[in-house]
Amino acid sequence: MTAERTLPCFDELIMPELKSNKNVLVSAHGNSLRSIVMKLEGIDEKSIVKLEIPTGVPRIYSFENDSFILQE
Numbered sequence: 483m484t485a486e487r488t489l490p491c492f493d494e495l496i497m498p499e500l501k502s503n504k505n506v507l508v509s510a511h512g513n514s515l516r517s518i519v520m521k522l523e524g525i526d527e528k529s530i531v532k533l534e535i536p537t538g539v540p541r542i543y544s545f546e547n548d549s550f551i552l553q554e
Contacts (some may be wrong), residue, residue: 484513484514484517485521487514489517489521492521493519516533517530519541522550523550
């Protein structure tokens, strides 16, 4: 249900900025971030619930050739 709210926002507000080569910071609670990470990393719904996103630890992605790459 969270993805129903976060993904349209991501597509409508964040993607245009990324496609304009701008940097974007997204700050949200775990479930909202989980739904976005599910999209960015292609994780299925059953697996995403197991993903722990630590509080205050950034996940940094680069957006290249219409793909997201998690920086480790």
